[in-house]
Amino acid sequence: MINIVWLRRDLRFTDNTALNKALKTGKEILVLFIFDTNILDELAKDDARVTFIHRQLTKLDKELKEMNSGLLVKTGEPLKVWQDLIKEFEIGEVHFNRDYEPYATERDDQVQQLLQKNGISVFSHKDQVIFEPHEVLKGDGTPYTVFTPFKNKWLEHFEAQQIKVEEKFATDSFASIDSSVPTLEEIGFQKSDIEVQDYDLSVVKNYSDTRNFPAIHGTSNLSVHLRFGTVSIRQIVQQVYKQSPDFLSELVWREFFMQILFHFPRVVNENFRAKYNGIQWRNNEKEFEHWCKGETGYPIVDAGMRELNKTGYMHNRVRMITASFLCKHLLIDWRWGEAYFAKKLLDFELSSNNGNWQWAAGTGCDAAPYFRVFNPTEQVKKFDKEMHYIKKWVPEFQELSYSAPMVDHKMARNRALETYKKGIADN
Structure with a gap:
């Protein structure tokens, strides 16, 4: 047996x-x-x-x-x-x-x-996970839908327990079987040109200072390894807990979105906040295609989308900018963007992808207010001032061949605010 x-x-x-x-x-x-x-x-x-x-x-x-x-x-x-x-x-x-x-x-x-x-x-x-969806709940036993109180309760639980990491196991307990891993071709696939990078926790100590700058090697590449469990979350938390509250916070966000998806599975296809169901998305297919290809005429948006298409990865700050641009500037339903990211992201995690897209669209549980519309030009000034990231992914951005912005920021912002206001009023 x-x-x-x-x-x-x-x-x-x-x-x-x-x-x-x-x-x-x-x-x-x-x-x-x-x-x-x-x-x-x-x-x-x-x-x-x-x-x-x-x-x-x-x-x-x-x-x-x-x-x-x-x-x-x-x-x-x-x-x-x-x-x-x-x-x-x-x-x-x-x-x-x-x-x-x-x-x-x-x-x-x-x-x-x-x-x-x-x-x-x-x-x-x-x-x-460190805590399962039913382990961090409000006093009345209902799930948290706002991040900060969830995080405070998570930390409270965490500090009250010991994390145990088990390294070793016996070596004579495995059944001897004659087996071999099928080739990629045997399961109907072929080798991808995209390589998953090893994770690097050396960035953690300066994470708060570097995390928002896409041209700097300031993020860990950990998310894909947590997604497929090639590393234990307990080991990671043990290593980063004292080093960086901001990095730890990102790991808590991961569990926050997991418990949201678990308790509210309807979010896969629906707005978390029903009051946003009345938004009239424009859903222009041609504009969506330009966004997917990184041809919007906004260099920071285009850089992010090209990085994603080429590497299966996109810097977190740029994920927010590209998502905001799609939902607010182009008024394209967050579900379209979420599905595109799901197809391309190496670290695709249904709960985080869904939670972050709804955050960007303003429709989620702990969302950015709908009237916050990222200005892509200002984001460049703040986070890629020397344009190193942009130059890497959009080398032609200063040439005549580079496309003009597909939409004017001020006009798009006003249009988004009006559409959201009307959508809320009509619902």
Whole structure:
């Protein structure tokens, strides 16, 4: 009889809760990963995230091979894969780390029911967060919808507990299986030209001073690693907690948006604040295309979009500027921008992407007020004064070939304010 550890967005062996709990049972462990076709079928064939996952799985397989085992990798719909696994192996227990997104919770419920029906014990564990959605609540047991009180309560809980990071595990507990990780081509993909950078925590000590300047190496590239769990959130928080309150704050934002999505799953498709449902978006497809390609005539917006298209990454400050431009200057529905980012961002995380887009549009739970409209020209003066970032991504911005601004800032700002005002009044 074997116990299975099902990896999903926790692609590591160090400080992996499900793995550590399974190892403590003393039974033989089989480590499993499923390429979920429900997700894969939506992606481009050279999706950089699939290349990254594949590379990480290959590393994990190599580690297991050194312990006379291997990683079992399957492709298909998870429920169907599990039906086959039940026939193939005598399974005692299944361990996995919890995921809080709507699709994931539904998938996990179905798999759990199937396993339990077949007499298999199922154990799910907290791993990708410091606090789960039900752990940081108001006094009356309802979820927070404003960040600052959530953060204060989060810190209060955090200071009252000890974080434990488990580094080591036994090496003779893994089942010996003859397996190999399928190639990218075998799962229907090809290698992406986009490389995921390693994360770098050396920036943390100066983070407050450098975080807003896209030309400076001032951000950590950590988000993609947290997204796929190639590093433990507990390890990271332990390292940065005393060094930078601002950096820690970003990690708390991540959990804030996760609990918003968990408690209010309607935000995937709806405005968090219903009073904004009356906004008449212009949704001009040609203008949207110019925005996607980085051809708006506003260098900072174009730089951000080109960086995203080329690298799968965009600096946080510039994410705010490009999102604000789409929603306020062009009056294009935040859902269009959110879907484009979801397709392109290496660190795409449904909760954060949704929360940040609704923040920029003014429709979210803890949103920028709708009358705050970023002026892209002023943003350049503040955050890319020497134009190093712009020169890197929009080298032609001073040439005649560079497109004129597609919309006048003052006109667009007034139009946005009028449209929002009217939308609120009509609703």
